[in-house]
Amino acid sequence: MYLGEFDLLPGERLLWSGAPKRYPVFDESDKLFVPFMLFWLAFVGFFTFRASSGGAVLPLVIGLLFVSVGLYVAFGRLFIRWRRLTRTTYAVTDRRVIARCDGKEQTEYLSQIKPPSIKADVNGIGTITFGDVGGWAQLRQAQAKQAQSGKLTPMYHRPLMFIAIEEAERVRGILATAREDSVRKDAP
Structure with missing residues (x-):
């Protein structure tokens, strides 16, 4: 390089x-954070699935927003950390x-x-x-x-x-x- x-x-x-x-993807703070975010995603995914089965649009939109945030926090920031380290x-x-x-x-x-x-x-x-x-x-x-x-x-x-x-x-x-x-x- x-x-x-x-x-x-x-x-x-x-x-x-x-x-x-x-380029380590995980650091010390991720030992508790990633499992918590996986639990978060499971809970929010279940909520979104249940809310969408009733046909209501607003709970589905809110649920998808929370799923998006959960996906970023659980996985997106790890990719960003890796990418940043490759250019450091x-x-x-x-x-x-x-x-x-x-x-x-x-x-x-x-x-x-x-x-x-x-x-x-x-x-x-x-x-x-x-x-x-x-x-x-x-x-x-x-x-x-x-x-x-x-x-x-x-x-x-x-x-x-x-x-x-x-x-x-x-x-x-x-x-x-x-x-x-x-x-x-x-x-x-």
Whole structure:
């Protein structure tokens, strides 16, 4: 995959760049969510079938709307996640971490992120995260960012992650060293 050029700041050095090696469709949040949505689809499908057998149009339309939403949430968003990962690239510089997808960049300064943590498999392919991911911790982070900036921001902000990259341990080492150097430079 062509990684393309990253827009580096003056004097910034590229330490690593890569892309997901695999494209995982499911993540941790899906363990409960997908079974719930399958139950939702079964219930709404039954309701829609029963409502349509009476000949009334409005319950059928409402039921089909709920079925459509259920299909998207259960399966459509998984396809969108997969498609997004196929077009994602990552970079580590001596100042920042960058994730780019479809021309949009998400970037964080190394001195402002939490230490990287890793979840890797035996083949060395893994995901690197910076701080808490998921659930209430994510909501608290979004609220804190909103309070700091004074601007209204989306409440669901997925933290920067390098998903399914090769040599994840080595990349985490590069990140940890670069982060320590960045924090040391920024210290008074």
